[in-house]
Amino acid sequence: MSLLVIGTVAFDAIETPFGKTDKIVGGAATYAGLAASYFYDKVKIVAVVGDDFPAEEIADFNAHKIDTEGLQVKKGEKSFFWSGKYHNDMNTRDTLVTDLNVLADFDPIIPESYQDCEYLMLGNLTPQVQQTVIKRLKNRPKLIVMDTMNFWMDIALDDLLETVKMVDVLTINDAEARQLSGEYSLVKAAKIILAMGPKYLIIKKGEHGALLFHEDHIFSAPALPLAEVFDPTGAGDTFAGGFIGYMAKVGTINFNNMKNAIIFGSALASLCVEKFGTEKIKNLTDEEVAQRVQQFVSLSSFEI
C-alpha cells in the first residue's frame, strides 16, 4: 500500500511584492509529496530532474519518509526551471521563463516497488504522461486524483478528456472549470464535468475557498483569510497533496471523508503561502497543522 505522486520536481525563481528568490526547489510533486507526507508515511514520487538537482534536496524528501526510487536523475541534463512574477493582488502572475529541460521527453518509469500503489496523485503535467502512469500500474489504484490546468485545455484537450475519463477526482480552478465546460455557473459546469468521467470534482477558488461536487451533493470549504500571502507558488499542489494524503490516511472513499480532506488540504495550503517556496511546508510540526485545521473549524462553524 502506498501513495504515488507524479509531477514536476524543479527549480523556481519567484518574485512577489514581498521579495524575490534565486533558484529554489519547487514543482508539483515536491509540494504535493511534502504535503501528503504529513498524513501518510508511504509516499512515493515519480519525477525527473537533471544532475544539477542538489542531493541534499533529495535527502530532504527522504527525511519526510518520501520514497525517491522513482525520481530519475538525468546525467548531463538540467532540471525543469520556471520563473514568475506575481502582481500586487497575488492572484495573477506573469511567467518570465519556462525551460522544460529534462521534462521535454519525460518518460514516467514506475519502479516495481511502486506497484503496490493504492492512491495516485497525478500532479499537473501533460495529460499524456499522466495517462501513461495509470496504464503502467498493474492494478488500478483505489483513488486517482488528477490536477491539471488551462494550458492543457488549450493545447491538448483530446488527451486531457481521455485522461479525465480515467480518474476519480479532478481538481481545477474556477476559470478552468468554466473553460472546460463552457458554462459560467459553477453548478452547471460541475454537472458537465462530472459527466466526463470523474466521480468527484474539486473547484479551487483561491482566496475564496473550494467547492466539492459529487452527484447532487455540494460542499463549500472556506479559505482562511490571511493578513499576508507571501508566495502563492505551490498552494494548489500542496492542497492536492494534503487532500490525497488525508484520504490515504483514513482509507475510506466517501463524501464526508473528502470534505475533511479538503479542510486538511486547505489548511496546509494556507500554511504554504506564508513563506517563500517550500520553506514552510518542509518544516511543519503536527501541532501547527492541527492548530491550523482548528482555525478552519472555528472560521466556518455555526449552530442553527
Add this chain to the structure above:
Amino acid sequence: MSLLVIGTVAFDAIETPFGKTDKIVGGAATYAGLAASYFYDKVKIVAVVGDDFPAEEIADFNAHKIDTEGLQVKKGEKSFFWSGKYHNDMNTRDTLVTDLNVLADFDPIIPESYQDCEYLMLGNLTPQVQQTVIKRLKNRPKLIVMDTMNFWMDIALDDLLETVKMVDVLTINDAEARQLSGEYSLVKAAKIILAMGPKYLIIKKGEHGALLFHEDHIFSAPALPLAEVFDPTGAGDTFAGGFIGYMAKVGTINFNNMKNAIIFGSALASLCVEKFGTEKIKNLTDEEVAQRVQQFVSLSSFEI
C-alpha cells in the same frame, strides 16, 4: 420595540441575460424591509416616493406587516428610477439611467410612532441622510446596521466616515472594503475599518459568500452555488434585511447570533436572485426559508 428600515423605495428597469423588465418596484428599503419581515413583525419603513407609486405596492408592504407611516408620498413628483443591464457573468452591470426625482431632496422624517426603534437598518443612501436618521431618534437603537457603496466613498467620504463612526455593523463588498481601507488583504482592511468605529464588519463577496469580522474573530459564510442567477438586483439589500430581521428576532447582540443572522440573510438573498425584482422575496413561505437555511447548513458543515 421595532425595526426601522431607511432606504429607497423606487422603480427599477432591469436587463439580464435571461430577459428584461419594464418598470418594476425595487429599492433598498423595499428589499430589506420585505426580507426582515420574514423574521420580525414590527418592521417600519422611512422612505420617499412620488405619486406615480402604485397604492397596491404599499398595500403589499402592509400585507407583510410592514408599517408605512414613514413612507412619504410626494404629490406631483416622480419616484426614484434606476435602470441597469447585467453582463453575462452577472457580477458586473452597467447603469443605464439614474433619475433621482423625489430622492434629490429627501428629508427622512421619523414619525413619532417610530421612536420605539431598537433596530435600525440604514439602507444604501447618502451618508448625510443616514446620519440624520440616527440623530432624529431620541434613543440610540440597540443595533445600527449601515449599508453603503463605493459611490459615496468617491463623492462624500468625509460624511461617510462620520456616519460609519456611529454604527455597530457596516456591510460593504470586498472591492469597497479595499477602497475604504487602502489595503488589499481583507484581514488588514477589516482591522482598519473596525478602527473607524463599527464593532462588526460584514464583507459581502457575492457568489463567494461573506466574511464577518469582530475584534479578532472571523466567520466565513458560504454562498449557495446556484445553477441560475436570474437577477442579482436587491441581493445585498435582502441580505442586510434578513440579517437585521433575524437579529431583531433573537434580540441578543453577539458574534454567534450574528453568524446565524448572516446565514439567514444569505439564504434570503439566494432566494431573491432566482426571480426578477421582488417577485420571489415577496412570496416566500416560512418553509421555503427554513429549507434554504438547511441547504446552507449541509453545504458547509463538516466534522473533524
